[in-house]
Amino acid sequence: MAIRRGDTILFERPPVIAAWAAVGGKKESEGPLAEGFDLLIQDAAFPEEGCANWEQAESLLQQKAVEACLRKARVSPKAVDLALAGDLQAQCTASNYTMRALGIPFAGVYGACSTMAETLCLAAALTAGGMARQTLALTSSHFCAAERQFRTPLDYGAKRTPTAQWTATAAGACLLRGSGQQGVPVLSATFGRVQDYAVRDINNMGAAMMPAAASTLLRYFAATGTSPADFDAVFTGDLGEVGSALLCEQMEREGVPLPNHRDCGCLLYDGKTQDVQAGGSGPGCSAAVLGSHILPRLQAGAYRRVLFVATGALMSQTTFLQGESIPGVAHCVELGGENGI
Template sequence: MPIRRGDTVIFPHPPVLAAWAAVGGKKESEGPLAQGFDELVQDAGFDAEGCTGWEQAESMLQQRCARHCLRKAGIAKQQVELAFAGDLQAQCTASNYTMRQLGVPFAGLYGACSTMAEALCLAALCAAAGYAHEILAMSSSHFCAAERQFRTPLEYGGKRTPTAQWTATAAGACLVRGSGAAGVPVLSATIGRVCDAGVKDINNMGAAMAPAAAQTLLHYFADTGTTQQDFDAIFTGDLGEVGSTLLHELMHKADCPVENHQDCGCLLYDVAAQNVQAGGSGAGCSAAVLAAHVLPGLVERRWRRVLFLSTGALMSQTTFLQGESIPGIAHCVELGCPEEEGNT
């Protein structure tokens, strides 16, 4: 049986990530992780697929990612028993339309950029409890769809601030199975709490999300009795350069430094060369980095035990225009090397 300690659920018999996939766009194809993607699309509008808008294009991106994941898992879409998915569009429409095509039981999620870790937490909990045996966890984002929803139309040509981040045109998906299957074990899951540091700048998501990342990490360490030294790497997503710096400051103040920290928003792009300001963001950013970089690294034994911590800024188009502050949240999953769990 799973063990609950504080905000963390520990799995003595871990569910596993049996297969995964990442699909990205042109910007992602020019980044340092391009080789890890299952597919890179140069036409972000998917014009050849008959898409007539950015929102449809994001759903197409997500559908392709799901197909790659299920193909690698060796199952048909009809065998998926449950899907957790989300995106940045209003009412998670990209995921809704993807599931219209897949036709599987679906619970839509909105955790902003934290959605992938949230989906993995819920999928792992359901798999460990035996509620479902073939569970799809997925999230996506699209630069063009997000920009016109949250900021200004691209045609406006507004100048981006140095603290701004580049919304990834990307999707990531994982197929979660119960214990005993082959794959990367999910050793624990921590559901985050909403944390509001009073940040109101829509162009500084890193500052809004970093306090939530620190809060979840501190809760996880307290719940499990671990420290950062117990992990080969701690991956956050997507704080970018500004939020990562702030996270280190917060953890030092808490007397809990994290020297082994890496951020998905800084890994997905070459920040110095790709004109992405403070780095990457979006619900597809950490999802794609997980599938293209983190999970392959565990399989290849580059790391043996890692934390994957996705962060999200929980505002809407309306609330930030009303002058509301931007709450943050961070969810965490602990992942292990397959070999250590006997899953080769």
């Protein structure tokens, strides 16, 4: 059973993340979290695998993450009841082709950069409700594929602004099982509401997504009666340096300061030595940090309770060219130490 409080679902018998994996590319291999990855690929075009383009390479990146995750869980794809996956490519094609290869029952999810948290929320609810025994949550992004779709092809050589962020070439996968089994418990899931503060700058995603992160956090704290002090850390997905600073300012104004705030977009890369402007972004950014940093620390007992709040900008390559503002959404997953450690 689960209890609904506002926008938050509290799991009386929490499902667990039984296994996880993070896969990245060359840029990620040079970052501070490199040691936590299951696989790091120096040529993200996968030429040795026969990939003809960046889009195919991203799908293969996802497949590598799923393979590593299921290998750690010691199960085959046939044992997975449902996969929830999405990405940034039009119509979630990277995920579609991944599932074509794996043959797992599949529901596509699009939350832009919030997709990892959204798939975790949905997978936890389905697993806790007994509608699936083993559920896969998965997402990815690829720098070259995303630049071609949302900005300009790399060959164009466009100059990046200081507020721009670097789309991670990374994928993350989590396998969820029912309560009482070994793993990191998912204590609650909060589905966000779309927020739009009229940001129109395609190169300032942190500012566009920040209001959604603040909205979801405020609703979560109000619904559960908790405060940031109850958590070892509050992780946002990929606000980057600009969005993170704005979030802390906004939460301070709301009377809910976030001294333990961490942003995956700031953790994945070294902003001083890697040319990533305001930090990392993309669905693969938060997914990779979850798998390489957050979940291992929860498993080891270094963290006892954290919030994972992935944020997404919900525009398309068409809407921003039409001058539309950029709406955002943020979904929140509350995670505990492995089996209550």
